[in-house]
Amino acid sequence: PPSAPQNLVYNINQTTVNLEWSPPADTGGRNDVTYRVICRRYSWEPEECVPCGPNVGYSPAQSGLADTYVSITDLLAHANYTFEVEAVNGVSDLSRTQRLFAAVSIATGQAGKAI
Numbered sequence: 001p002p003s004a005p006q007n008l009v010y011n012i013n014q015t016t017v018n019l020e021w022s023p024p025a026d027t028g029g030r031n032d033v034t035y036r037v038i039c040r041r042y043s044w045e046p047e048e049c050v051p052c053g054p055n056v057g058y059s060p061a062q063s064g065l066a067d068t069y070v071s072i073t074d075l076l077a078h079a080n081y082t083f084e085v086e087a088v089n090g091v092s093d094l095s096r097t098q099r100l101f102a103a104v105s106i107a108t109g110q111a112g113k114a115i
Contacts, residue, residue, distance in 0.1 A: 001095045002028045002087040005035065005068070008102035010083070015075040015108050021068050021085050024100075030089040036063035037070050038101070042080040049082070080107050 005021040012018075019037065027033050039052035039062075057073040075081060086092075086101040
């Protein structure tokens with residue numbers, strides 16, 4: 001499988017996060033690398049985290065990404081999130097090695113107000 005994506009950066013605007021990254025240094029010798037994003041939300045209990053769930057939007061998608069960016073929308077205001085970006089190829093799901101990913105943790109701000 002490929003190594004982790006590199007240079008993960010984010011831009012946050014209220015309850016939307018834009019992630020961008022660079023391709024992995026090692027593609028595993030394959031050219032079928034795509035990306036997937038795992039989103040987890042942390043509650044007030046430090047060890048308690050839950051998947052973000054179906055209400056969160058991903059543009060263009062959450063997995064099968066050919067490009068090195070994603071926009072994540074409809075996050076909860078004043079919440080703590082961790083996003084993991086994983087490079088995958090055709091053998092990643094067959095591998096028994098530990099998942100390699102780039103991660104960033106953020107805290108959202110005030111939700112946008114409808115006009």
